Amino acid sequence: MSADPSRRRWLQAAGASLAGLWLAACNKLTENPTSAGVLKSAEGLTRRVQRLVTNRTALAREFTPADISPDFRPNGSTNPQDPAYQAHVQSGFADWRLVVDGLVERPLTLSLADLRRLPTRSQITRHDCVEGWSSIAKWTGASLGPLLDMAGLKPNARYIVLHCADSLEETLDGTGQYYESIDLIDAFHPQTILAYAMNDRPLPVPHGAPLRLRVERQLGYKHAKYVMRLEAVADFAHIGRGKGGFWEDRGYEWYAGI
Amino acid sequence: MTAAATAAARERPRKVLVHRHAAATRLTHWVNVLALAFLLMSGLQIFNAHPALYWGAKSVFAHPWLAMDAADKAGQPIGVTTLAGHRFETTGLFGWSGKPGMGEPRGFPAWATVPSYRDLADGRRWHFFFAWLFVLNGLAYLILSLINRHLQRDLWPKRWQLRPAHVWHEIVTHAQLKFPKGEAARTYNILQKLSYLAVILVLLPLMLATGLTMSPGFNAAAPWLLDLFGGRQSARSIHFISAALIVLFVVVHLIMVVASGTWNNIRSMITGRYAIEVDDVARGDARQGDAR
Numbered sequence: 001m002s003a004d005p006s007r008r009r010w011l012q013a014a015g016a017s018l019a020g021l022w023l024a025a026c027n028k029l030t031e032n033p034t035s036a037g038v039l040k041s042a043e044g045l046t047r048r049v050q051r052l053v054t055n056r057t058a059l060a061r062e063f064t065p066a067d068i069s070p071d072f073r074p075n076g077s078t079n080p081q082d083p084a085y086q087a088h089v090q091s092g093f094a095d096w097r098l099v100v101d102g103l104v105e106r107p108l109t110l111s112l113a114d115l116r117r118l119p120t121r122s123q124i125t126r127h128d129c130v131e132g133w134s135s136i137a138k139w140t141g142a143s144l145g146p147l148l149d150m151a152g153l154k155p156n157a158r159y160i161v162l163h164c165a166d167s168l169e170e171t172l173d174g175t176g177q178y179y180e181s182i183d184l185i186d187a188f189h190p191q192t193i194l195a196y197a198m199n200d201r202p203l204p205v206p207h208g209a210p211l212r213l214r215v216e217r218q219l220g221y222k223h224a225k226y227v228m229r230l231e232a233v234a235d236f237a238h239i240g241r242g243k244g245g246f247w248e249d250r251g252y253e254w255y256a257g258i
Numbered sequence: 259m260t261a262a263a264t265a266a267a268r269e270r271p272r273k274v275l276v277h278r279h280a281a282a283t284r285l286t287h288w289v290n291v292l293a294l295a296f297l298l299m300s301g302l303q304i305f306n307a308h309p310a311l312y313w314g315a316k317s318v319f320a321h322p323w324l325a326m327d328a329a330d331k332a333g334q335p336i337g338v339t340t341l342a343g344h345r346f347e348t349t350g351l352f353g354w355s356g357k358p359g360m361g362e363p364r365g366f367p368a369w370a371t372v373p374s375y376r377d378l379a380d381g382r383r384w385h386f387f388f389a390w391l392f393v394l395n396g397l398a399y400l401i402l403s404l405i406n407r408h409l410q411r412d413l414w415p416k417r418w419q420l421r422p423a424h425v426w427h428e429i430v431t432h433a434q435l436k437f438p439k440g441e442a443a444r445t446y447n448i449l450q451k452l453s454y455l456a457v458i459l460v461l462l463p464l465m466l467a468t469g470l471t472m473s474p475g476f477n478a479a480a481p482w483l484l485d486l487f488g489g490r491q492s493a494r495s496i497h498f499i500s501a502a503l504i505v506l507f508v509v510v511h512l513i514m515v516v517a518s519g520t521w522n523n524i525r526s527m528i529t530g531r532y533a534i535e536v537d538d539v540a541r542g543d544a545r546q547g548d549a550r
Contacts (some may be wrong), residue, residue, distance in 0.1 A: 038387070042383070
């Protein structure tokens with residue numbers, strides 16, 4: 001082993017430059033459209049393989065009341081300041097209506113009371129944030145599948161887009177409005193519900209009052225809160241910035257099963 | 259091999275080049291180096307999105323067993339790492355780091371993550387791309403190594419190597435940085451075999467399995483993984499710990515590479531040729547295969 005200080009300095013300098021080059025190269029590769037496209041190709045592979053090995057109706061793990069998190073963390077919008085939403089909060093969501101339209105035979109307008117009369121499901125499930133943490137809660141809501149059957153999807157409907165009441169980002173063109181989209185496999189999954197209750201109480205504002213999506217086999221950002229409208233579409237290229245959701249428009253995967 | 263060996267013997271009578279690593283081993287080794295480097299650094303990027311770890315199915319936010327946070331000390335931001343209830347100040351490394359005046363709260367520092375700036379979405383893209391490369395490369399390695407009998411012949415310990423006296427002898431000589439020479443250097447020693455097997459058959463598969471256990475989609479396909487690891491947050495913790503163990507292995511591996519002849523080892527993993535000394539040297543110089 002050499003103890004020559006000039007050699008050590010040289011090695012340190014060389015090491016630091018190599019590390020700097022590596023980081024700069026990685027950042028460049030992240031921003032370059034071609035290499036970003038290569039990295040992105042893994043998403044399609046993941047989605048296809050997961051769909052291949054998972055039964056369409058395979059359920060997410062359900063838990064017991066003892067497992068419910070006392071510290072369930074609200075994330076994203078927690079108190080939307082959009083005036084229309086604030087008006088609904090003031091009136092206790094009395095005039096709130098869910099609109100179901102797009103590629104459906106019978107567009108619907110449903111009040112919370114209407115939703116409570118639809119086939120319901122309760123489930124105690126784990127909510128996995130893309131950041132890495134998990135919280136558990138009991139969700140009660142209208143099963144999405146029967147609701148969509150009631151509206152009658154047209155044959156060319158492939159996705160359900162959920163339009164939300166909250167703007168998570170201030171933008172001039174309105175693309176800061178939260179939205180999400182799921183395909184029909186997830187839309188008709190038995191655990192996919194429009195939840196109006198959390199832990200046996202009306203859904204609180206930080207968690208998406210009065211209605212949020214639960215799509216249990218995917219990460220938290222797919223579980224759209226403050227849902228106002230369901231739109232059946234053939235594709236979502238014309239909505240928001242075209243990637244199928246608020247976070248998808250900002251680089252996150254459309255398929256959030258991983 | 260014979261021609262190369264005679265040629266080498268003519269130049270340096272005490273050294274011969276032997277065929278050490280098959281092409282399949284060498285190629286998969288370097289692909290694995292690439293994949294693991296990116297997996298580690300993008301993994302730290304993902305960790306930084308919520309730099310705290312828990313046991314069980316869910317996060318109890320008040321009680322992480324490991325957390326890296328920013329805190330305030332006399333008006334100055336500091337980094338604080340909490341490990342099993344013990345608090346350590348780790349400013350500049352964990353919890354708070356960055357160039358002077360440009361510090362920011364972050365778990366691991368910029369030089370350890372891909373991309374260097376905070377970007378969970380891109381970190382995930384890098385991670386899952388290289389996860390696929392890692393899995394396909396690992397499968398290729400396992401299949402090829404079973405076919406060419408690398409696993410059975412080179413890696414699987416011989417019964418006599420597992421005798422406690424022999425294992426102890428190897429530990430003592432390794433600690434003294436004395437390595438097997440001559441004929442004994444043709445094959446892996448027992449410490450190499452055990453550590454390579456532990457990484458190949460335990461740690462790397464554990465990384466994959468705990469990684470998949472964090473996937474809510476894969477949970478529906480294989481809920482038994484949740485039971486095996488004690489829940490999603492436990493899986494995340496085990497994923498982090500086994501990554502740390504792999505880093506530890508790599509550090510020791512690199513020290514051993516340098517201590518037992520840097521260029522000879524690196525050459526053997528590139529060209530496959532490894533120099534060994536056929537005549538035992540009586541002097542106490544323990545370094546063998548030093549090509550310089």
